Amino acid sequence: MPITKVDSNYFHDQRERLAQQRPNDPAQTPWTPLPKPLSECNVTLVSTAGIFLKGDESFDYDRERAEPTWGDPTHREIPRTAGQDDVEYSHLHIDTSFLAKDRNVAWPVDIFGDYEKEGKIGRLADTLYSIMGYIPNFNPLIKRTAPLMIESMKAQGVDAAFIIPV
Amino acid sequence: MTEKVAVSRAAFVQYPFGRQLGEVGDREGQRKITDAMADLIESAEGPNTYVHLPYEWPEPPDKAKWRPDILAPMGLKRMREAEETRKAAAK
Numbered sequence: 001m002p003i004t005k006v007d008s009n010y011f012h013d014q015r016e017r018l019a020q021q022r023p024n025d026p027a028q029t030p031w032t033p034l035p036k037p038l039s040e041c042n043v044t045l046v047s048t049a050g051i052f053l054k055g056d057e058s059f060d061y062d063r064e065r066a067e068p069t070w071g072d073p074t075h076r077e078i079p080r081t082a083g084q085d086d087v088e089y090s091h092l093h094i095d096t097s098f099l100a101k102d103r104n105v106a107w108p109v110d111i112f113g114d115y116e117k118e119g120k121i122g123r124l125a126d127t128l129y130s131i132m133g134y135i136p137n138f139n140p141l142i143k144r145t146a147p148l149m150i151e152s153m154k155a156q157g158v159d160a161a162f163i164i165p166v
Numbered sequence: 167m168t169e170k171v172a173v174s175r176a177a178f179v180q181y182p183f184g185r186q187l188g189e190v191g192d193r194e195g196q197r198k199i200t201d202a203m204a205d206l207i208e209s210a211e212g213p214n215t216y217v218h219l220p221y222e223w224p225e226p227p228d229k230a231k232w233r234p235d236i237l238a239p240m241g242l243k244r245m246r247e248a249e250e251t252r253k254a255a256a257k
Binding site (some may be wrong): 023024025026027028029030031032034037038049064065068069091092093094095096098099101102104105108110111114115120122134154162164165166 | 173205234235
């Protein structure tokens with residue numbers, strides 16, 4: 001059944017916050033065509049669920065607890081070989097227990113592994129990426145983190161990235 | 167919000183935060199969403215290409231759990247501020 005009504009029940013003041021924001025100019029939206037059929041592309045995934053490899057540095061939740069209007073704008077790189085339980089799903093603003101049970105609810109590593117086997121994508125890249133999506137001041141994300149992720153993706157010959165926000 | 171920010175391509179579905187692709191264990195349902203994402207990246211011919219997927223979460227929004235059991239720091243801050251406002255108004 002098509003959903004035509006965008007409600008704000010999942011986030012009580014979302015509609016008001018959205019109304020206060022200045023829209024971007026759609027005419028300025030960047031555009032990069034897919035360079036070849038998806039079945040030939042090296043594909044990576046980007047999550048906003050605050051995923052990091054166990055043993056890697058956590059996102060900085062101590063500072064967020066001390067400064068609730070601040071969120072860690074950095075990213076983590078996760079090897080594609082990391083399994084369901086090899087990572088932490090750490091975002092404080094959502095219930096990550098579903099991800100902890102089955103990552104494919106928002107981190108479709110197994111599904112894209114199947115896509116690779118089926119030839120739907122050329123391959124799943126060796127490195128996958130996560131940020132933690134609560135970033136009220138997103139300038140560091142745009143100016144520092146995104147270029148670092150892009151540099152890493154280019155070094156690995158990534159053709160396309162699927163972003164799965166939570 | 168994504169449309170307002172203006173991105174090159176996006177597929178939208180009204181699923182709860184943290185389960186954007188579907189329920190735990192529902193690989194068939196999850197794949198419907200990822201298949202749509204894969205189709206979109208191949209079919210989009212220009213920027214601001216948005217598709218609204220025709221799937222509906224089985225629970226009403228107020229019954230679908232997405233909040234963590236422990237409130238996030240901003241949630242705690244808002245709760246404290248609301249309590250202070252309530253106390254100030256009661257004086």
